[in-house]
Amino acid sequence: MGTAFVACHRADDHQIRVTIVTKAMDSEFWQALRAGAEDAAKAHPEVGLSVLAPTREINIDQQVNILEDQILKGVSALAVAPSGVAEILPVLDKAHSRNIPVITVDTDIDWPHKLSYVGTDNRLGGKLAGEYIVKRLNGKGKVALIHGIPGVQTHEDRKNGFLDAIKAAPGIQLVAQQPANSERELALTVMENILTSNPDLDAVFITSDQMALGALEAIDAHHLIDRIITVGFDAGKEALQAVREGRLDAVVAQNPYKMGQEAFLAALKAAKGEPVAERIDTGTRLIDRSNVAMK
Structure with a gap:
């Protein structure tokens, strides 16, 4: 129980x-x-x-x-x-x-x-994240996506909204797409693996705050906070503080x-x-x- x-x-x-x-x-x-x-x-x-x-x-x-x-x-x-x-x-x-x-x-x-x-209109939120990344990269670069439990509609909608946005930018290449089940520690591991396989990664969208904060730990450990554009989703207190500090570039806010x-x-x-x-x-x-x- x-x-x-x-x-x-x-x-x-x-x-x-x-x-x-x-x-x-x-x-x-x-x-x-x-x-x-x-x-x-x-x-x-x-x-x-x-x-x-x-x-x-x-x-x-x-x-x-x-x-x-x-x-x-x-x-x-x-x-x-x-x-x-x-x-x-x-x-x-x-x-x-x-x-x-x-x-x-x-x-x-x-x-x-x-x-x-x-x-929330989660698909719209994912699209906002994708459009932000496309704009920051001037329409060209390598991006990754870390999402929640596969099949859960919330994360599917955020993922698909993000994919809608980057598909509209031919210069954007999606190099990795992996689940981290909305768990901070798992997201850290997933981000580590993505960075190992893609050391030239330019940006990553993560479909929840918990996962975004875990991914940030991995990015920080690789001293890439200033180079990789990172966008999360939820806008909890810790994520908003990370935005204020310049560690997290943006977050899609829910209520x-x-x-x-x-x-x-x-x-x-x-x-x-x-x-x-x-x-x-x-x-x-x-x-x-x-x-x-x-x-």
Whole structure:
């Protein structure tokens, strides 16, 4: 069973019980999402909120177990950031069969019964990163891509948006594309391997902060911080500080706090049988040293 992170209310003591299941709770991103949900729930003392997560994003089986348990407990509504597709769909079908409304948050999924997706336009975010790198390289250079767990829609969209941007620049050569499963230590190793095979690398896009910070450690160890353009995704505090220091060139910013707020509110509406917007865009933009002070 995955580690449970329970939010500000005891869900079992309330008539309406909302559960948000994230992919993990080991990064600023997920902690901010939880905080947003908790703060939104404070205005609704009649609602019980639980925020639960597996110990690592790669532990999809733990997320499945958490969802199974919440369905058995008969929660009023679920908001889920799916860690996998094939593994998660059967349990979501089970929720639907028991008339438990399901919202997806952060990561969308192709499932006909979801009521709403709350999150970022990830493909646009990836495109912004790619366009930034193309511009910085004046349309010519060797680039790499480090992404999250293969098949997870969030990272697939960021990856594909990035590829859209660099395909529009014939002088850009993609020399490496590898997963690091949204884990900092694995990203360090992956970046080391990429640098060993491509010592003349010009830029790298990494599809989450955790992986970007790990990749930076490898780049720094090779004394290449000033030469390799590095772009991350999420805009947590540590990544923004790295942008201020000039170690990370740019980061695509999300708003996980708002995601948490909106996911809770959408799930609450669904639990009450009220209409919910099919898509709730929580915004995205690119931050570099020119505008990081405004963040």
